[in-house]
Amino acid sequence: MMKLVVALSMVALCGGFMSGLPAEAKEEGQRLMASKTTSLYDFTMDDIDGKPVNLGDYKGKVLLVVNTASLCGNTPQYTDLERIYEQYHDKGFEVLAFPANNFGQQEPGTNAEIKGFCLTKYSVSFPLFSKISVKGPDKHPLYHYLTEQSPFPGEVEWNFQKYLVDRSGNVVGRFHHRTKPVSPEVVKEIERVLQP
DSSP states (O other), X not given: OHHHHHHHHHHHHTTOOOTTSOHHHHHHXXXXXXXXXXXXXXXXXXXXXXXXXXXXXXXXXEEEXXXXXXSSTTTTHHHHHHHHHHHHGGGTEEEEEEEBOOSTTOOOSOHHHHHHHHHHHHOOOSOBBOOBOOSSXXXXXXXXXXXXXXXXXXXXXXXXXXXXXXXXXXXXXEEOTTSOTTSHHHHHHHHHHHOO
């Protein structure tokens, strides 16, 4: 079993996702990966076009990590995410969007369909990543880390839950899915964390 867990964690570290393996083995490997992670920067994620992106490339920036969906009542938050991205991007702020189909089957599309939707309907210019799972037995190690290892533990409740990450990679805030990205409480925290 230990060899299997080590092999699974190596697959996760290399950016592959453990398809074809039993759910128990996947979950064990993902939990091990998350337990060994000390920073968001330890992850390499595929962007919406399938190209690997080392989250360590965002060192020194303030991040808002959001699980998104195209057919949700919260989907118009894409407009607000783009607005705050444009407002604070030059100060070192990034929005990282991770589409997920975990809630009400509200993100059924392919990566290409999601990208097309986001560009044509909302003109997003912030980074979009490949669709992942943020809850359940196939939860991605990034979300194991956010929901179990960060100072804000607890399952993702719905689409458009937000995590604020400071310039050192520390998770310093978590915002409810109904809390708009341009709400005073979110903006205040972004501005606080952006301070030199």
